[in-house]
Amino acid sequence: MDYIFTLKYRLPDEGADLDAVAERLGAGGCDDALPGLGQAGRVALEFTRDAASARQAVLSAMADVKAALPEAQLVEASPDFVGLTDVAQVLGLSRQNMHKLMNKYRHSFPSPVHEGSTTIWRLAQVLSWLQARGSYELQDSLIELAQATMQVNLARDAAMAAPLPADIVAMLR
Incomplete structure (x- = not known):
């Protein structure tokens, strides 16, 4: 099944050669992505990826971007x-x-x-x-995709956060 989603990344060098970035992405397995390079230091990739599940589509796209642009940092996965x-x-x-x-x-x-x-x-x-x-x-595939991108964004936020104090964790339960 084809899943359509967007992954937005921050590039480490705002002066990066955007043509070179697009070339690296294409050569790295992201040829099913339409890159948006409008904002300096950012790239948005709209993927149309065939996979058995939304989770597999999103994670495989993220792995391909990581291989092509190891220095890029995920900003957001959407739709979320x-x-x-x-x-x-x-x-x-x-x-x-x-x-x-x-x-x-x-x-x-x-x-x-x-x-x-x-x-x-x-x-x-x-x-x-x-x-x-x-x-x-509602299309089950859209619900599945929205859940997958939400999980990616939550995991990104958790990875960036400092460990939560026990008293805060207790208040969240």
Whole structure:
């Protein structure tokens, strides 16, 4: 099955030759990725990868990028972080209808990971909530992909974090 996802990386040298980066990625097995090199020091790779599972697709793509660009640091795997507009697009709804749905079920709707002028959720959590409601037709492959990218982002964050003090861990349980 083909899985479409994006991996965003920070490159160590902002003055890197972007053509050389693209060449290294292509030669390193990332020929199924469309590179976006618009931001200095960053590369976004939109993969269309055939694999037996979303997890296998994402991890094999990450391994190929690591082999081609060992100095690159993963910034984000997506789809993971989404706003209401993103979720509405996935469902084929308007943003207003998605907002009404969220407000109507505010006590059970997944908690955002960030609230502010823009509120952000994890796509996997919203899709799982919608699937449990049984009101929307969702592709299992999208749910699987959203879970895989969420796990990658959580693992990246955990690897970068200092060990948690026991009193904080106790409060999270």
